[in-house]
């Protein structure tokens with residue numbers, strides 16, 4: 242996607258030195274565009290853990306590159322298989338909820354295992370990472386192509402009047418490598434000339450909506466309005482939301498969806514007001530091993546600092562300010578689980594399906610047999 246007219250991805254290999262990977266450090270957006278260089282395993286793990294990069298597909302891609310970095314820096318005389326396994330679990334420990342992290346490290350690990358020495362393992366890991374990045378970008382493009390039909394249909398129903406779409410957190414190209422998941426249909430519809438407007442949940446406590454989704458939409462010229470998280474219900478009661486599209490960090494084989502905290506409450510309000518609630522779910526974020534999201538999806542709890550403080554821009558620099566009494570404790574659950582019964586449908590790279598085992602197995606028959 243573009244920033245000030247220049248094409249960007251959220252993560253990329255430095256041309257002249259492929260041992261270096263560069264990222265947009267999203268902690269500084271929308272105020273500053275800071276490019277960070279990652280080269281060691283610790284660099285990649287820190288970037289995920291501290292959310293320099295975030296978003297399920299991007300977390301997966303970053304971990305894949307991180308595993309390549311780990312293999313590159315290994316002592317060729319060490320027990321490489323053991324060292325690779327340690328690096329995989331070190332990366333997986335950075336953030337527990339997004340299953341893309343597990344899938345991506347699994348994919349690269351399996352490829353590396355086919356190598357008999359460090360050089361071979363590194364080449365295989367790099368090839369698997371390049372393929373994973375290409376697949377992820379294609380998944381997002383296809384989600385856009387399938388999801389745009391939902392927006393087209395509403396636009397037709399409204400005889401070309403503005404389609405009002407609500408989204409939560411950032412499931413845009415900054416959460417992926419390019420295009421985004423929840424925003425892919427929005428960009429596709431906008432680029433087709435469909436009149437639309439996006440209600441952007443600020444998404445406390447880290448404000449991925451206010452900081453990142455609003456930034457993305459503004460750069461692409463998409464009309465949008467930032468709202469506080471608790472506004473969505475009121476808008477839906479007054480017919481001001483035609484469609485909700487959100488991302489996912491982990492979707493179970495039965496269609497339960499773990500996504501940023503607050504998503505479940507939006508889905509409840511959507512159900513109560515008859516607003517279609519769709520989840521943009523690339524297959525990289527589907528966990529075929531589990532069915533009961535509430536019981537089986539690990540919910541990340543992060544530092545209370547993220548609740549107690551907020552970052553903002555003033556006089557040319559970013560400030561961190563305290564919002565609560567100094568000693569007040571704060572709870573910081575990063576995600577919640579929306580039961581499949583509240584989900585109108587899943588927008589995948591293979592099409593739109595019901596949020597159910599049958600729906601997913603129709604689109605992914607080869608995966609539904611996984612036990």
Ligand SMILES: CSC[C@H]1O[C@H](OP(=O)(O)O)[C@H](O)[C@@H]1O
Nearest residue numbers: 295296297410412416488500501
């Ligand atoms: C396309 S996945 C985006 C997904 O990830 C976000 O979480 P975080 O910013 O904490 O990584 C949020 O749940 C988004 O929906």
